[in-house]
Amino acid sequence: MQITKFVTPEIIFGKGAxxxxxxxxxxxxxKKVLIVSDSGVIKxxxxxxxxxxxxxxxxxxxxxxxxxxxxxxxNVEAGCQQYYREECDAVLGIGGGSALDVxxxxxxxxxxxxxxxxxxxxxxxxxxxxxxVMVSTTAGSGSEVSQFAIIVDVRRKKKMTIVxxxxxxxxxxxxxxxxxxxxxxxxxxxxxxxxxxxxEAYVSVAATPLTDVQAKNAISLVxxxxxPSAASKTNExxxxxxxxxxxxxxxxxxxxxxxxxxxxSHAIGGRYPISHGDINAILLPYVMExxxxxxxxxxxxxxxxxxxxIQGLSDIDAGRKGIEHVKQLAIDIGVPECLSDxxxxxxxxxxxxxxxxxxxxxxxxxxxxxxxDVSKLFQQxx
Amino acid sequence: MQITKFVTPEIIFGKGAxxxxxxxxxxxxxKKVLIVSDSGVIKxxxxxxxxxxxxxxxxxxxxxxxxxxxxxxxNVEAGCQQYYREECDAVLGIGGGSALDVxxxxxxxxxxxxxxxxxxxxxxxxxxxxxxVMVSTTAGSGSEVSQFAIIVDVRRKKKMTIVxxxxxxxxxxxxxxxxxxxxxxxxxxxxxxxxxxxxEAYVSVAATPLTDVQAKNAISLVxxxxxPSAASKTNExxxxxxxxxxxxxxxxxxxxxxxxxxxxSHAIGGRYPISHGDINAILLPYVMExxxxxxxxxxxxxxxxxxxxIQGLSDIDAGRKGIEHVKQLAIDIGVPECLSDxxxxxxxxxxxxxxxxxxxxxxxxxxxxxxxDVSKLFQQxx
Numbered sequence: 001m002q003i004t005k006f007v008t009p010e011i012i013f014g015k016g017a018x019x020x021x022x023x024x025x026x027x028x029x030x031k032k033v034l035i036v037s038d039s040g041v042i043k044x045x046x047x048x049x050x051x052x053x054x055x056x057x058x059x060x061x062x063x064x065x066x067x068x069x070x071x072x073x074x075n076v077e078a079g080c081q082q083y084y085r086e087e088c089d090a091v092l093g094i095g096g097g098s099a100l101d102v103x104x105x106x107x108x109x110x111x112x113x114x115x116x117x118x119x120x121x122x123x124x125x126x127x128x129x130x131x132x133v134m135v136s137t138t139a140g141s142g143s144e145v146s147q148f149a150i151i152v153d154v155r156r157k158k159k160m161t162i163v164x165x166x167x168x169x170x171x172x173x174x175x176x177x178x179x180x181x182x183x184x185x186x187x188x189x190x191x192x193x194x195x196x197x198x199x200e201a202y203v204s205v206a207a208t209p210l211t212d213v214q215a216k217n218a219i220s221l222v223x224x225x226x227x228p229s230a231a232s233k234t235n236e237x238x239x240x241x242x243x244x245x246x247x248x249x250x251x252x253x254x255x256x257x258x259x260x261x262x263x264x265s266h267a268i269g270g271r272y273p274i275s276h277g278d279i280n281a282i283l284l285p286y287v288m289e290x291x292x293x294x295x296x297x298x299x300x301x302x303x304x305x306x307x308x309x310i311q312g313l314s315d316i317d318a319g320r321k322g323i324e325h326v327k328q329l330a331i332d333i334g335v336p337e338c339l340s341d342x343x344x345x346x347x348x349x350x351x352x353x354x355x356x357x358x359x360x361x362x363x364x365x366x367x368x369x370x371x372x373d374v375s376k377l378f379q380q381x382x
Numbered sequence: 383m384q385i386t387k388f389v390t391p392e393i394i395f396g397k398g399a400x401x402x403x404x405x406x407x408x409x410x411x412x413k414k415v416l417i418v419s420d421s422g423v424i425k426x427x428x429x430x431x432x433x434x435x436x437x438x439x440x441x442x443x444x445x446x447x448x449x450x451x452x453x454x455x456x457n458v459e460a461g462c463q464q465y466y467r468e469e470c471d472a473v474l475g476i477g478g479g480s481a482l483d484v485x486x487x488x489x490x491x492x493x494x495x496x497x498x499x500x501x502x503x504x505x506x507x508x509x510x511x512x513x514x515v516m517v518s519t520t521a522g523s524g525s526e527v528s529q530f531a532i533i534v535d536v537r538r539k540k541k542m543t544i545v546x547x548x549x550x551x552x553x554x555x556x557x558x559x560x561x562x563x564x565x566x567x568x569x570x571x572x573x574x575x576x577x578x579x580x581x582e583a584y585v586s587v588a589a590t591p592l593t594d595v596q597a598k599n600a601i602s603l604v605x606x607x608x609x610p611s612a613a614s615k616t617n618e619x620x621x622x623x624x625x626x627x628x629x630x631x632x633x634x635x636x637x638x639x640x641x642x643x644x645x646x647s648h649a650i651g652g653r654y655p656i657s658h659g660d661i662n663a664i665l666l667p668y669v670m671e672x673x674x675x676x677x678x679x680x681x682x683x684x685x686x687x688x689x690x691x692i693q694g695l696s697d698i699d700a701g702r703k704g705i706e707h708v709k710q711l712a713i714d715i716g717v718p719e720c721l722s723d724x725x726x727x728x729x730x731x732x733x734x735x736x737x738x739x740x741x742x743x744x745x746x747x748x749x750x751x752x753x754x755d756v757s758k759l760f761q762q763x764x
Contacts, residue, residue: 301398
């Protein structure tokens, strides 16, 4: 076994956890925080809660919320200008992956300077970030606990994967009650993102016993709680289960990295304003099918964790049953089935395949991929 | 569900991980580290490796290794004097729980001042500690990842439990290869300590889904690897398994806290120079028996994780089977069976019971305990 590393933030989890946000920032020495959020979170009323809590803690603040669906280097630039102008000394992200990733990117520039595109790839961030508190409201991205930030370089039309231990926030706050304001489609799409995090982390070539326990539990929680969570806005048990699944999948993939689903998804997301969760939901079973021969035993485990009976089945056959389960789950909760429905153009397949092969997430995919392999997979789903 | 918190250090795990110690200290800004160790570690040659590695990294150092079996407030005082005298700016612990806990205690005083006895209890440490790197060489204490330090107050003959988030080290280094120098008795005794951490964390009233996954995996690893690890100094697969078990049990109990085994064990360890692992090994099955009715379903899970067939058994009967398993495991690996063999005197039972009831670990025991309950348990094992 190689040497493995495992990094996590301090985690505060539970209904009402959001009320610890002001105290958490203060504890890290913050005086004025830049709150990075998005319009959905503001509309749902969560930003008001955060601001009230910051005020109560005697914390000064400024708010930045001008984000694209897949947030861009321009968003980061605008946020940085506000951070400097308002003389902030800490960053507080609240929302889904977009808000949290932009919050991280602003924090990178705040202490490291330069342009966010300078930090694409692994371990390019050298100086510690300002105090960083993340409040996740989607049960999806896992960004609140991860070493990742994904930002679109608008010039190259490319989702850049930025990976560094410095990006692990100081404190992650997960309040499952914030999930009751998510609509059905967002619940379904972000839930499939959680499942893709857990499955990709579990079959990653960088998986370790520490990431395995988190990934396995996340798969099992998704299997129990995603359908009921998509079925009802107010099922708190299901929201709780999905919030924990998202957290554990985040801990797993932050340390085991991901695979071809995310590499391909980033290639699409750099070109089209489509939700990351929807893209992943469509790609996941096809990539599982492709990867099956690389880790049959692991795919058999996944099928069992999804609640299927695998008795008497070979590893490969058990793995196939799990892939069918994932397809059915996507149908049950109503995520899109085909990328062409979402406007993705077949003429871009080669360019997207090239981008996917270059993505940092491709390195840990369990099966080697050629340009031809990636193109064929894109053809299947577009 | 209440709000739960989960804190861990950065973890570096694997054969050869010990060679990252110098770079780890440097990365945290250290210029001169106080290395806290013990004579066993020095004799086994590990301190030489550490020093060589520090030198290579250009790091200055001083060494403190004058520790009692159960380390005392006097040890901490002497270590602090050396820290000041040598003008250190970071602490590096290498060894088992004793060395690591003294390293933490020295770090507390270095930035918080006063006497270590001022910090007994929960959350008494208010200022951040100096950079703290821990290298575990026993697969036992879990101190390298925990919020705990246990120090004997020599005046009151009492093991003080100090609990604070600040005590979680910055970096924990676990190199399973260091376990090959442990003798059979130490392997057996520290291995039973790991099992008691995992079981107490799993039935703790403060257990959460995040601690459960770690505790469960640790129990299962102990069941697979403790016997072979005690049987052979050179079985690297078993050492690896026990190192991971110790780490995961540490992550579980640091965040779920412990129970009556540790509360009672601290009461004994404050009075007698007996190894913590031996005491826990003796207490564990008796405390499990007492706690069984508080959490039958959880004890049933434990039995199954220990590899026993629980099909068709009621929760209580399944739980009993697990207790028998733990007794047999202790016999198989040859840990002591009775505290009177180790010189513990029955006349101290009342005083020890009172101390146990006051211990911070008692708060999370799943079954309420009276003075009479604790006394009766002590009578069973002395």
